[in-house]
Amino acid sequence: MHSTFRTLFFSLSFLLFAVRAFPQNFAPPVNYPTDTFPRAVVQGDFDHDGNLDLIVVNEQSNTLDVFLGHGDGTFSRASTISLGPNAPFALAAADFDGDGNLDLVVTFDLSDPQILFGNGDGTFRSPVTIPLPSPFHGVQGNGFRIVAADFNGDGHPDIALTGSVLGILIFLNNGDGTFSFSTQGSINTPGGVGDLAVGDFNNDGHLDIAFAANDGTVTSTSASILLSLGNGDGTFQPPITLTTAQGLTIGGIAAVGPDLYQRIPHFSWRSPSGSITAG
Numbered sequence: 001m002h003s004t005f006r007t008l009f010f011s012l013s014f015l016l017f018a019v020r021a022f023p024q025n026f027a028p029p030v031n032y033p034t035d036t037f038p039r040a041v042v043q044g045d046f047d048h049d050g051n052l053d054l055i056v057v058n059e060q061s062n063t064l065d066v067f068l069g070h071g072d073g074t075f076s077r078a079s080t081i082s083l084g085p086n087a088p089f090a091l092a093a094a095d096f097d098g099d100g101n102l103d104l105v106v107t108f109d110l111s112d113p114q115i116l117f118g119n120g121d122g123t124f125r126s127p128v129t130i131p132l133p134s135p136f137h138g139v140q141g142n143g144f145r146i147v148a149a150d151f152n153g154d155g156h157p158d159i160a161l162t163g164s165v166l167g168i169l170i171f172l173n174n175g176d177g178t179f180s181f182s183t184q185g186s187i188n189t190p191g192g193v194g195d196l197a198v199g200d201f202n203n204d205g206h207l208d209i210a211f212a213a214n215d216g217t218v219t220s221t222s223a224s225i226l227l228s229l230g231n232g233d234g235t236f237q238p239p240i241t242l243t244t245a246q247g248l249t250i251g252g253i254a255a256v257g258p259d260l261y262q263r264i265p266h267f268s269w270r271s272p273s274g275s276i277t278a279g
Helices: none
Strands: 010-014 030-034 038-044 053-058 063-069 075-082 088-094 103-108 114-116 146-149 158-163 167-173 179-188 193-199 208-214 222-228 240-246 252-256 259-263 275-278
Touching (some): 038 088, 146 193, 158 179, 158 193
Parallel strands (some): 010 275, 193 252
Antiparallel strands (some): 038 053, 088 103, 103 114, 146 158, 158 167, 167 179, 193 208, 222 240
16 A cells, blocks of 8 residues: 555654753754654663653654664664554553553554564564454544553553544453453543543543544534543443533643543644754
8 A cells, every 4th residue: 555655765754852041941853764754652660771762753764763872862673563454543652551661552544553562672472453342343543642651550551542432441450461441430531532532530540531523424524522531440431521612623631640631633743854853
């Protein structure tokens, strides 16, 4: 598919912090070649050297690029991991099996999410599938966004991902890196979800989920920011609307401490220059 694009490399642009007189100053972007159509990126210390690394998911080449950090703001691409025939959408990183190594979970357009367990040296084991329930299984558009967090307070990171048919799907970690779909925990949404943000927004010690969604119609330009308060057991209260606006283009939202920030647009990933740049 689109064979002419398979030979193209796109660049991943990072705004590197410059320690100067003003902390808001950044050095010029540094471009790192990636595979085709980079869509999302996560950070973490995947090789236990104390330096932050980056992993990029590439939609059109169906790959992950692993960039190991040198601790000085520079990176080297260590490997490219093939993910099979389906286009990946998003990814999240956490230690899902409790072995002390960061793992990855990747979502796809037309197939179930997959977990790649980390070996602790920047490499990963073969993917393990997390089956989606009906009616989400085999349907286009699942997993546009995904987050990993401990929603039921058992010390193990769980997963929340956007579903194709108006919902946020919750998968609870069984404690060993396997997951169970939570019907009670999953959230019905009024429309397609553009992004998720997780935080304890009401300071009750339980993680909540905020999300940006349209109103469920194709032609409407109305969209809302909604909040589902967590009960601490992996279930959530029905969403409440925080704000609604006409002409709103859903980009993303971010949680910073107990506060919620709306970012529109939140990220540009198919720029004319073929780079990813922070919005």
